[in-house]
Amino acid sequence: MVSLLIDGKKVEAEPSQTILQAAQKLGIHIPTLCHDPRLTPSGACRMCVVEVEGARSLVASCATTVSDGMKVSTRSESVTRARKLNLELIWSDHPNDCLTCDKTGECQLQKFMYEYDVKTSRFTEQNPPSAPDDSNPGIYRDMNKCILCGKCVRICDEVQDQHIWAFSNRGMQTSIATAFERPLKDSGCVFCGHCVSVCPVGALMDRPSAKKGRPWETKKVRTVCCYCGVGCSLMLHVKGGEILKVTADTHSPPNYGSLCVKGRYGYEFYKSQDRLTSPLIRDHIDQPFREANWEEAISLVARKLMEIKRKYGPDAFGCLSSSRGTNEENYLAQKFARAVMGTNNMDNCARVCHAPSVTGLRAALGSGAATNSLADIEGAEVLIVSGSNTTEAHPVAALKIKKAVRQNGAKLIVIDPREIELVRHATVWLRLKPGTNVALINGLLHVILKEGLENKEFIRQRTENIDMLRQVVAQYTPEKTEEITGVPKEDIIRAARIYAGTKKGMIVYGLGMTEHKAGSHGVMSLANLALITGNVGRPNTGINPLRGQNNVQGSCDMGALPDVYTCYQKVDDPVINKKFSEAWGCQLPAKPGLKEPQMYREAQADKLKAMYIIGYDPAATQANINEVKSAMKKLDFLVVQELFMTETAKLAHVVLPAGCFFEKDGTFTNAERRVRRLNQAIPLPKGTKHDWEIICLIASTMGYPMHYNHPSEIMDEIARLTPEFAGIDFKRLEGDGLVWPVWDKNHPGTPILHKDTFTRGKGRLNDLLYTPSEELPDDDYPLYLTTGRRLYHYNNGSMSLRNPEIYAISSEEFVEIHPDEAERLGIQTGDTVRVTSRRGSLEVKAEVTTKSRPGSVFLSFHFPETPTNVLTGPGEDLLALTPEYKVCAVKVEKA
């Protein structure tokens, strides 16, 4: 610590801190134009100059570190003169356009001109005109307004790591440009909008909000992004019931000001012309729908469901809820199935993504949730990223991974068959054959145990079953592992040593682990890695699933699963069952219900007669959708609650129009177990209702009174019934929310699980043999097909494709194919090809790329025109029944 005087006031600061930081400590305001706490100082704008006693000239306070005994003046006459001169110089080359500029009111240049009373510039007679350029999606430019602060260049370099902007030319000609002035779309830009968010003036702005309103006219509403499990905190700018733009608060976790393209520009779908705005009903699915009023629709649903329950029993009904829904809605859905219908046939769309995480992590550690927080990523020394194309699927989490590597020197081990972007940053890349995860991880375990690199103390005190594990992994020598996985044995050994050699090793994984026949096994294997090296229960360690949709964690926590109530309290545990039966005032069924895929099988077998599907589109996103659709068509009655006419809604008898996440109050729980408030920003469109209201209406009409005035009352009920949520209420969630478990009203939450003991007592080392995928390539279908997400889209595309800015960037699918195969098949990028599996076939354009592993092709599932899931296959996770989206066999031909 050194001590210095600023404007006569004494302050202590670290020697590494700048004068600017020290002044901020004192609450002294120094104007800045090129400074941002996230970026390395550049000293470009000279607005922040101060006078330091004894120094020959004024110094830039943002770039000068403090020293002991320094005497600083931030407001001396020469300082003020310099700043005024600076402003005059900037203004001489700036359009005099505040009257019509969208930035007015937020513009830093304008603000300082006001503060320093600079009315015009001596250095010019005529300010240049403004030069608007709205040719790019998302980002509006006006380079005549650029003051060359360089923040956009630096944030794109340092935070987003995309390096799109550069200073071009020199002298008066200097400007900010993409390489060769290419359109952003062709320059590698990922439209994260970071550059827009830091521009102090109106040179970079959000295109969709141009000319729609000034900052003081908008109401700012905080809410949570629903597009992925990062669950970024959003600030919506709303005027007259319309969202004008989305920004992020630099102080709020988990994203601290960062967003990806979906969070930033995915906010226009709600006003799409084809939003459902009236209940639709019909008697048979071959009839057209007709509009009905709510009363008619609700009583029809209630009557039909009661009829089916009476005729076929409660288990003829199944309910599916969605991770797009709030905790409160998921809670009510499972309450509806259990208390009103009397069945545990309850599931949610986590079944098709992270159900194996719940199964696997519960088996190993006792809790089916991420062990650490996302912020921990930045401080890890070694990161294993397995089966997660993080930069596309969880972009803001990827920023943390890149930061750990680029700025903090972490070592990165990437386990992925595809050459994903993170491979560029990897110390070791284990490019395994799809579906061989368990073998590969057994190989790593083998090396660690053989070389004695395990944490013996931790194993003895906190785990069980090490002997069996040793026996099983003994056979997975590096040679054998190479044979199964295709990964060179040297790399296996290297990766094992790196991970075992740190006390801050963190595992992050995605659906590339879970969507396999041995998905749950894969998760348990990763847990084995963490357990034998003792990398659990401390900061910067643990095993952390990145959840797909934002509320995958929450929908499972809320008991929208066939065997548990909230927070994994078992339905067949007599004490628990009694507790819920009493609370809900009815005898609840104790037999665990059907998982989603089992529901379709029962429907095919004519045993399941009715389904209620809330905000989920399995007819597009389940595997082998031809089967799923034919099962749905056999139902006597299908109710779907949706925003748009999805593939599933097209098969319904009743479609009920609901609200989207901008229109909701409630809570979401992100991948790090952070429960956070959604605040309704815009009114529900006329004719629609909240999902939770609809559930209550149906239940009450069926004779089970369900009434809440507000979602907060639902949360109060959840808290009463769930020890981990006991301390949670809406009031406490304001701000940045709470990380469960929150045991009582004073408990601060639990960012790190399993500190001293595991939820299940001892951590279980599961001894697992490698199980090959269900359907492997053969002579007829020689290629692996893997499916996954793309950066620009979300799920079935029903929301993301309806955002004009996003649609302008990405509007169609491409099948990724390796140049070797492409050459053999005579395929070039842009050619239309036919992809066929044993179950179906589709046509799609090809992209020839080395990103694909030789022998594998890749497709996303976002585009209705490319219904990838007609192809996907028969494989299912052995335990959780999650489809094996990552492996099936296909052939590709030129169409």
Place this chain on the structure above:
Amino acid sequence: MNKKMQKNQESPDIELQKLEDYIDKFHTKFDNSDIIPILQFVQDIYGYLPCDALEFVSKKTHIPLSRIYGISTFYAHFSFVPRGKYTIKVCIGTACHVRGAEKVNAKLEELLNIKNGETTADYKFTLESVGCVGTCALGPIVVVGTSKKSEACCGGPLKSGRNVSLGDKFHGQVTPENIEEIINKYQGETDE
């Protein structure tokens, strides 16, 4: 947007082998200080900076294309458009102007069948104008550059020809009549 990068996009197919060999001779980890020598090499072998070559450099070195572009535009020395083997610079400084530089330029445009600023189809000549080159007494002046780095000397007034690249030749008291002969001399030279 700066004029000199407006075209550039459709660069003719280029041979990258030489460039690859050159870059491979460097190290494996590149930083910004490597950019200029590489750009210099690119300009030397192609006569300008072809877009494809810069993309190739970016891919090989992992230096972002935007940064390479930024540096290329910073130095007037680098050019994004293919240039002729000889750059003909017509001085249009005041002294040369009053002595008829305009007519010389017009004659050159006619002879070469290009406009000032353009390059002949056979990539033999690029015609440019330049501010006072400091030898007004002998005006009108035409400078013919044999070097590829021709632009280095036309950024502004030169003092006593000090910065003129090697291979630049000054021609004084040029007239529409004698310019043809001068050009023919270069025209006749065979490629090495």
